[in-house]
Amino acid sequence: METTSESKIPKLLETYEADLLAAWSQQLAATNPRKGSLEAAELQEECREFLKLLRRAVQRGNMTDIQTAEWQEVRGLLASVSRTRSQRGFTPSETAHFVFSFKQPLFDRLQQDLQDPAELGREIWQATTLLDGLGLLTVEAYQKAREEVIARQQEELMELSTPVVKLWEGILALPIIGTLDSARTQVVMESLLQKIVETGSEVAIIDITGVPTVDTLTAQHLLKTVTAARLMGADCFISGIRPQIAQTIVYLGIDLTNVITKATLADAFMLALKRVGTTIARTQP
Structure with a gap:
């Protein structure tokens, strides 16, 4: 020194x-x-x-x-x-x-x-x-x-990129775009559960149309979110299962038998309407 x-x-x-x-x-x-x-x-x-x-x-x-x-x-x-x-x-x-x-x-x-x-x-x-x-x-x-x-x-963008949307009384939708990693899963789960509590919704739809690929880790994150939603008393569907993603899930041996899946958000929404006891009828012109 x-x-x-x-x-x-x-x-x-x-x-x-x-x-x-x-x-x-x-x-x-x-x-x-x-x-x-x-x-x-x-x-x-x-x-x-x-x-x-x-x-x-x-x-x-x-x-x-x-x-x-x-x-x-x-x-x-x-x-x-x-x-x-x-x-x-x-x-x-x-x-x-x-x-x-x-x-x-x-x-x-x-x-x-x-x-x-x-x-x-x-x-x-x-x-x-x-x-x-x-x-x-x-x-x-x-x-x-x-x-x-x-x-x-990045945190702010992550929060903005996982909006929980109220589609109908008692029905929520969570569109996911991009890769779903551990940090983002936590944000997704917290946002969804908070919205379920606020709205008292009975059904939540997680749409993965914008997720480029699904691997074992991504599937595990999805299952965790579905399980958490169920513990809050809400049925949870997964939509956006494209053919290539379906093939990947089968190839990886991922078990989604206990999860309701649909090819499109529209299909999942129609099923959700039935779950909450609502029907939609086309009006005559």
């Missing part, structure tokens, strides 16, 4: 903080890739806060391990900056530029204050290592923020 007595950087940051801030802010304002997304005043405040926290951290004697408690405030600020930039459409390199751009004003100040080439080289190397680590930290925080957004969007 480096100590404050072995490096001139802590003293330099304390003595020339205002000058460094002015030079850095001016440089960032000139090279800001998203001027419409980041106001000059906001950028100035971010620079000021970063320099303040950086000065505090290095004065505590640790300039090599930014994962320690001394750097917690700096890590928190950079995470916040990275999240904000990811939300505004910045790229990872544009986000990391916030830290990397501080090298130039810091190196210029080191060259002005240090005359010994060997000492200057050591200090520049130490500053480079430190700022590179902090810059990579912003990239990691940026990536984490983007992954959180993507995961949230």
